[in-house]
Amino acid sequence: MVQLINRSLAKVKQAMGLATINLKSFPHRAIASSVSILSIACVAAVILSVLAMTQGMVKTLEKTGLDDTLIVMRAGAISELQSVMFPAEVNILANHAQVLKNNDNQAMVSAEMFVNAQMLYLDKAGETHIEKLALRGISKGTYRFRPHFKMAAGVKFKTGIRQVIIGQAIARKIPELTVGSTITLGGAQWFVSGIFSDNNSVFESELWADIGMIQSDYQRGNTIQSVRLALKKNTDITALNKEWQDDPRLNLRIMYEKQFFASQAEDLTRLIRWVGFPVAFIMALGAMVAALNTMYATIASRSKEIATHKAIGFSGVAICFSILFEALLIALVGGLLGILPLYFIFDGWTASTQDANNLSQMLFNFELTVGLMMQTLLFSISIGLLGGILPAIKAMSLPVTVALRDN
Template identity: 30%
Template sequence: MALVVFVFAAVRMLDAGLKQTLVATGTPENVVVIRKGAETEVQSGVTRDQAGQVESLPQIARGPGGAAMVSKETVVLYALPKKGSDKPTNVVIRGVGEFGMTLRSQVRLSAGRMFAPGSAEVIVGAGVAEKFRGAGLGQSLRFGGRDWIIVGVFDAGKTAFESEIWGDAEQLIPAFRRTAFSSLLVRLNSRDDFAAVRDAIDSDPRLGLEAKTEQRFYADQSEALSKFITILGMTLSIIFSIGAVIGAMITMYSAVATRTAEIGTLRALGFRRAKILTAFLAESLFLALLGGVMGLAMASGMQWVSISTTNFQTFAELAFSFTLTPRIVVETLVFSLVMGLVGGFLPAVRAARLDIVTALREG
């Protein structure tokens, strides 16, 4: 039971870690604007004229000098080899605007400096620097027909940005032969202004754009991978739990067989069948709870394990960690108790239905 609970909890932690990584990537006051119908930034396109119209909306926050706090960004995928492997993996290369770093409060430089605007310099997420070959501080990467010097490494608080490479959007657009931006990241005066911004963009047929809160946008990015993890995890848990229930049933049938005389004596003393049933069910539930606590303790050690996989939505590398939440703790313990109840019910019924004389004679 402990091993089954470990598998169940680990899968739930994996799903929670994925969702936390992507949802935490967003900020409530930020809005992502992409082409209508596009599911990812890679599929999207926003022209300079469209970006200018969005910038002019009155709900957009203003920075120093009255400039609209909008980061015009371009996003492309580029294959880079991992350390210790020649097999390339897609990495997100993001060109950001003047406010790209300002709009993402969870991002901070952990080493080096920010790239200089108008230069062939980039900064890399901590996950990229750790796992990809040639992606360390001071090294250079070649993509878009140019060599790009890595001048900084940034920490993004375990969000999806740690799996990205950032540079100047105005340099990356021509390098990848693009004519438009991929998306706009917009800071609102207040999160209450989102409905007005969304309606203004939707109602203008010339734009052909749509707006989503940044948190909603990144939550959508996790949907396909989250479903896969959930279905796979539940399938494994159900298969393994059948074995655990059978094991619990065998254990409880053995307990009934070895305590036949005790059961007959209790019945002779006046204990009702319901009391015998309750006693054996309580024993089964206690054993299941013990197994659940042990499995949960083993699963909690996975919190310090970080894994990376391909995001099915963007087909890019995504690194995240197992995350244990109070909800997972409750779900795991309930799951173990259900296994104990199912596994102990029939043996408890057998114990309760034993005839007093037969039980004493067998004992």
């Protein structure tokens, strides 16, 4: 055992010695290695972007919705936009015994409108811009279901007039939207009375206004799209669902709000991963081939040097590891080159995506966490390892007599 450890340590010492020598001659191969370095950098940048986007999106959607709140929509609707509900249905739900009542003995219910609105605004130069945004019509009861809601600037909108408050993610993205500015929604002018925050949830990507005004401006009559309900603690949700499914007056789908947004997050991240990861995978293959080529070329140009090392007495294993070390170094440099600029430029940057279900923009932050950067770096190193392993084996088994004779 002691002999085995000693032998292994000797091999490590040999490999480190050779790796140091390789490092000294690395500048001579820097240009040849730059293709591999750049390929790996591109892969690292793409992978990290996809990871950061998904992470940012998941975090945003995770912060949205409450565990104990039930969201009710029309049966078959997978998003609020697809749902239509009538006041009669809201009344039936509100009068259920399991729905919590407030101090005034009123049911804790929030009926909400959701419109994929086209918003027009003017920039400082007076040019008109158009954005597709989620416009949510809410009532006073809605605030009870948004415990993290805070006014960041200005005041809440007044009911009965065209006033709107905007989420702070939108305000960050469109600096022209300030308190006191005017926007056009559904062909009418709306006054921005305030900017709100909601713990970086998806609601910060929305515009909120009086539900009555939206119903009127968007000609929705008295229909709404979703209802939030606060339930008593002992509520058997399965039984409640069965009861409402059996009620001929209702045609509904119920689920916890948290669960609803989690499933939306899942859909979105799946979409990004389906697009992002195959691209990254193909690029990774390309980078691996580039690394493979570089290392083969390195070995070809250094065959005499490697043969001399073997003749002197360096073991094949030590030579193999020294070549792998160089491949890993290339991958490390490439990985860092892809990660660091992304970190310095895009960390915390607000990106937007179109929510496939609601067809409006969802704003979220790029989350370049240490964990994601480490994952990306490890992936880059794996590319180097895979690209370097075959050339390293070739170097290990290089026939000394042929390499030394070959001129």
